[in-house]
Amino acid sequence: MFESLSAKLQNIFYKLKTHGRLNEKQVEEALREIKLALLEADVNFKVVKDLIAKIKERAVGTEVMKSLAPGQQVIKIVNEELTELMGGVPSKITFASKSPTIYMLVGLQGSGKTTSAAKLASYLKNMGKIPFLVAADIYRPAAIDQLESLSKELGVLVYSDKKSRKCEEIARSGIKQGIAQGSDVIIIDTAGRLHIDDGMMEELKTVKKTVRPHQILLVVDAMTGQDAVNIAVSFQEKIDFDGLILTKLDGDARGGAALSIRAVTGKPIKFVSLGEKLDSLQTFYPDRMASRILGMGDVLTLIEKAETTFNEEEAASLAEKIRKQEFTLDDFLSQIQQIKNMGSFDQVLSMLPKSPGLPKNALSGLNEKQIKKVEAIIKSMTLDERRNPKIMSGSRRLRVANGSGTNTREVNRLLKQFNETKKMMKQFSNFGSRAKIGKKILPFFNV
Structure with missing residues (x-):
């Protein structure tokens, strides 16, 4: 990013x-x-x-x-x-004083609107809400099927009507169904087009007038740069909206949309999507994003992701091992396997501060195949070797390479990575009171 x-x-x-x-x-x-x-x-x-x-x-x-x-x-x-x-402070999502809260998602085809509807449902479900999805995109092929499939994956109910050709009727019926099901949040996925046209805008105005949404959220593709800003301006002029969801931000190497869109439209970025998984929607924090752009990392987001991934007791035990210099290769392997649950390794790396003291390209390119290779190397060692890698002589390294189906170069690289990780973890363990990172986020290594 x-x-x-x-x-x-x-x-x-x-x-x-x-x-x-x-x-x-x-x-x-x-x-x-x-x-x-x-x-x-x-x-x-x-x-x-x-x-x-x-x-x-x-x-x-x-x-x-x-x-x-x-x-x-x-x-x-x-x-x-x-x-x-970018807004100064986060503009967090708000709810209607009287249930249900209705969110209407708008945007062009290809912006990730339907997926964002499902991701928003996942986000709200994790907050303890009972979301309900309404599939009102009647133009894009398979849009309804996609939302139905995603809703099953989430365990969230969805309303659809493949016979109706009026979005406002689908939205109205969907809200009634959501209320009947006891949902307190209803998310409407509206129809988009490949380009902005008067027909689309009139249709969205009709839906808006019919359902009176609590908030309208515009979904734009961050990778389109100034096109995303121009699209936002057009939507603002024709229908207006309350906030933005920036999708595909993890693939945006430039940042034009994220840095421009708030200043140009005056509308806050509510959420950013950082990946394909349904749990990849995150609240947008301007200060954290600025820090990442300037190479200062985003340790707070990293901590928050870790807190939902790592077992507290295991983390505390591991922190004690780090403090006592008792961190072993078994612990190293365990943490690699756990960190996979936090998202892609490149995403995790992007949240680390850029520092001369940290290895370059840490975690970059790490995948399941390489993790299995690391696992095979470590499991080919004796208990003493895993506890004290310093005893790994040339003959021991050759034996481990043969036993794991690798070569001595890969064994040497793993041992080097382990030593770099220990140094880095020691650095993070001294971050301070809020920085639970020393306990939580552990193996970052070169591949």
């Missing part, structure tokens, strides 16, 4: 931090590079212009010039302004 933009900004900041003191010319040069990086990331030109002006106003003042660490101070200002650009 935002890999291209993040890499460019980190290079700019690295150069800034090499200066003991900064003069106005150096600051302006850095801002010029930041401006180019943002424009190349497909961020709206006016948004970039306003953002750079705000940063410059602060960066050439005493806040930076008299600072003991001016480079870090500039980074702090950029971080704060990016956070403000």
Whole structure:
């Protein structure tokens, strides 16, 4: 996510931090590079212009010039302004004062609207709500079948009517059915088109007037950059909406939509989708996203994901082993297997701070096949070898390689990764009171 933009900004900041003191010319040069990086990331030109002006106003003042660490101070200002650009504080989902709450999802075909409806149902179900889905997309082939299939996977009820050709009738009947089933949240998946047209907008206006939704959420594909912003502006002019769901954000290397859409439309990003799984919908936190863009990681989200994945007692026991330097290869393997449940390894990696002390490309490319290979190598070791890898001589490594169907190079790499992981875990275990990361998120290693 935002890999291209993040890499460019980190290079700019690295150069800034090499200066003991900064003069106005150096600051302006850095801002010029930041401006180019943002424009190349497909961020709206006016948004970039306003953002750079705000940063410059602060960066050439005493806040930076008299600072003991001016480079870090500039980074702090950029971080704060990016956070403000994306909304400042999270705009969390709200509910109607009287049940049921009705959410109407709108957007073009291909934006991920139907999948987002199911993901939102999963999100609300995890909050303790009783969601109900309404399949009112009558134009896209198999849209109704897709929502029915996803609802079964979630264990959520869905209303559909393949004979009706009027979205508002389906929505009205669906709400009645949802109320009858005792649902307190109803999510309507409306019909989209490949392009914005008057027919679609009139149809959505009719649905809106008929069901009077508590909130209308626009679903846009983050990977389309400025097209996503233009689509949002069109929807805002024709039907208006209350918030946005950005899909496919995990595949967006640039970040133009995420950085522009709030400033251009004035509407908050409510959720972001970071993967294909139904539990991949997350509340959008502007401060956390700014930190990730600037290479500072997103440790809080990582902690939250870990808290829903790892067993508390096992985590506490493991933390004690780390503290006492008793972490073994068996523990290492156990944590690899558990971390798979948190999502893709690349996603987990993206939430780690970028630091010279951390291995590059940690977890990148790790898959089930490689995990099985690691498991085979560790299980081919004796108990003493797993507890104390320092005794792994050349002959022992060859025996393990033969026993696991690998080679000594792969055994050597695993042992190196294990040692790097121990060092990293020791670093994380000193994060502080909120940073349960030392207990929770454990094996990050090169592949």
